[in-house]
Amino acid sequence: MKAKKHYVVGLLGLGMLIYGGMLPYFLDRMTAFMIIQINESIIDRDSGQLLITSFMYVAKYTVIFFFIYFGAFLFSRVFCQRVEMLRYLGCFIILTTSSMFLFNGLHHENLTFQTHFLTLGLLLLLQVYIPKQKYYYFIFSIILLLLIISMQWLQLIPALSSFGFGLNDMAASIKMADAYFTDNSLFNTIATIFFAAFLVIAIIFTLLIFLQRKQMDTLKRYELQEEELKETKIALVESKVYEEMTTLVHDLKTPLVTVEGLISLIEMQMKTSPDGMWRNYFNRINQSVNKMKDMISEIMHENTKKATPVSELLEYVVSHLNLDDQAIKLEVFMVENVPILYVNKIRFSRAIANLLENAVCSFTGSGGFIRINVKRDKGQVLIQIEDNGSGIRQDDLQHIWKDGFSTTNSTGIGLSFVKRVIENHGGTITVNSRPNLLTQMNIRMPEEVSESQVSV
Amino acid sequence: MKKYIPATICFFILILFVIAPQQTATKSKPYASYPNLPAPIGDQKLLITSAGQAVEASILYSIAEHLHLDVDYRPRVLASDLYDYNTVAVVIGYSANGMTQVNRTFEEEVNRIKAIAEEVENQENALILVHLSGNYRSDRKSLQLFEQLVQRADYYIGMKENKYGSKIKHALKQFRVPATFVSELDDIRVPFNSAFR
Known part of the structure; x- marks a missing residue:
């Protein structure tokens, strides 16, 4: 030519x-x-x-x-x-x-x-x-x-x-x-x-x-x-935020250990008492403390992963989602026999939560629906998050995964975090959007992912 | 530096073109010419015509008018039209554009000029050759026109600067034609006037 x-x-x-x-x-x-x-x-x-x-x-x-x-x-x-x-x-x-x-x-x-x-x-x-x-x-x-x-x-x-x-x-x-x-x-x-x-x-x-x-x-x-400088600044801010969060989470562990120690001490003192009710209370407190310890470990150590059912993940995310005072209908559709995912629960849940929060924000006061579909597709686990909010413009679609890109004056690190977490778990994420009609986030996770297949 | 090579080559060739003619220009042998004629050779009425159809013939016509000569300017005149004139001045200078305008080939122009020269000789009238263009028209065709006329010429007036100067002088000497060479166009008045007065 x-x-x-x-x-x-x-x-x-x-x-x-x-x-x-x-x-x-x-x-x-x-x-x-x-x-x-x-x-x-x-x-x-x-x-x-x-x-x-x-x-x-x-x-x-x-x-x-x-x-x-x-x-x-x-x-x-x-x-x-x-x-x-x-x-x-x-x-x-x-x-x-x-x-x-x-x-x-x-x-x-x-x-x-x-x-x-x-x-x-x-x-x-x-x-x-x-x-x-x-x-x-x-x-x-x-x-x-x-x-x-x-x-x-x-x-x-x-x-x-x-x-x-x-x-x-x-x-x-x-x-x-x-x-x-x-x-x-x-x-x-x-x-x-x-x-x-x-x-x-x-x-x-x-x-x-x-x-x-x-x-x-x-x-x-x-x-x-200028663009390079902006990217560097964002990375710097992000790393500072991450550093501070890690320090904070680490500091949380100290009083938790103290609580754990004191509970053990009280338990030892109460051993002489045959009161089963107290024993039950102490067991539950101990379980909660152990759970908190696990969560802190998962936050602090990115590569700490364990087998987690999708239903548990979604339950965890949805329970933390605040939909009060909003006319948003949230529906979860999940087929049976969805394989168990091998993920860092806290990080993966945070990624899903980010997507849901974005969907909620896109309604800007008006009503609508958010649908979560989970199914098996082409040997993968497909998690689809759909909403009929304002959506993403075609011009912006290729930029949304970049650090610092935002159309709402936010930090612009939310979606880049989502992509990074999903890719670290061997998955992929794609997006389709028709503004004000339907926006669809497709997360594909590999089935039967063993520990060795996950990037370290 | 590589990107400047084509421009440098062009400038180098340009310098060669400018210098070469200056280096190869040979000085012609000394030639005994007249500042003007000692006695008139022609009578009026004068006819001015062109050999090669260059515009210089108009310059000679303008000069002749300023000298108050009884003159006609007919650049395309034929030999059969010369019965009314006692002297013919032919201005030599080949112009491709001029030739296109008269719708005549160079060969036809050469034949016309030859016929005029023969007719002037037959009528025993004076034939004056004027070559005003000097180096501006130092081409083979102008020289060819000169060569056709020189043997029948009675007087030659030309410019000092001419690429074919030595050839012209040799021919003038060969046919014993009195000649005057001038430096400037305006200097032609005196020798041209001397042909009649």
Whole structure:
């Protein structure tokens, strides 16, 4: 497809090249008018009329050479696709020089090659500074146009004739007419001013384009750096939060040990008492303390995992979910014989809770439903959490798993935490959302996951 | 640095093109020319025509008018139209664009000029060759036109600067044609006037 495009551009270039070469035939009347104008200006000694003719000369040859040079530049693409390659520019030089030979042979204009090589040299020098991007050919064509106009005025500077510039038929006629009635002072001045002006404009235009590109590159670099900095900040905040939480949980263990010790002590003291009710109370307190200890261990040690039924997980999550004062209908559908998951209960429950809390928040005061479906699918356990809240916009879908991304001014670490936890358990999570209709979070966990299969 | 190679090559070729003609230009042998003719060679009425259809013929016509000569300017005149004139001045200079406008090939132009020169000789009138373009039209076709006319010319006025200067001087010497070489276009007035007064 890309190669085909190159051939199309190349053919367009060839067309322009041929058209440029044939253009003098189509501009025959203009040429005749210019000759009449020069003759009349000589007979009437009218330098104004000669000056108008010189503008016509510049216009005519600018159009011709623009077609030839730009056509050759496009045509070079057939031989080499990349503009910055030496082969491309070599083809361009060869094509334009051959075209000049042919042009001279066809129209006997006696064009000298000094101007041609000066144009090529300047053009190839300036093109180095044109950014190789979307508008390259457009910018190139503007610079080429300015350079050709400048070079046509250079052809009309009589002082440069001795160096071989401007010896073609029409330029020679204009300069000789000027020599007759102003001793070349008019064209030495006017043509030099126009030549210099257009050359300077071409150079300034190129530099402006170059500097603008540089500025855009710098801005892009700054944006990237800013994004990296933001990500680092989020990671730092996250790690601090995690560190503090771990310390806090660790500190919880100390009073718990004290409570446990004291309960043991009281139990020993009460052993003498045959009161079964007290024994029952102490057993229950002891069980609760042990459960709390396990929970703390699971929070502190990410890789502590154990076999947990899905129903237990959901029961735990739903019991902690606060749906008071909200018109939200929460339903859980679970098929029988769902395999037991091997997970870090606290972390996995927290992940499910995050998803449910997000679903609750998406209702923003209005009513709706949240459905949890659990089933076996393609050898995996599929946990689907559906809601008909505000949902997620299509543009945001690819960003929701990134750290720090949030559409609600929150920390933006909730969903990234969910994804990390599920992936750490060998599972995957995907999302489909049609805003205000249905948002579906699909968690797939592998069946029969043994301890060795879970990432450590 | 690699990206500057194409531009550098072009500038290098440009320098060669500028320097080469200066180096190869040979100085022609000294030639004894007249500042102007010692005695008139032609009578009025004068006809100015062009050999090669370049616009310089208009310059000579303008000069002749300023010199108050009885002159007609007919760049496309034929040999059969010369009965009314006592002197013919032919301005040499090949112009591709000029030739296109008269709808004539170069061969036809050469034949027209040859016929005019022969007719002038037959009528025993004066033939003045004027070559104003100098280096601007130092091409083979202009030289060819000169070569067709020089043997029948009575006087030659040309520019000092000319790529084919030595060839022109050699031909002028060979056919014993009195010649005047000028530096500037305006300097042509005196020698041209001397051909009539």
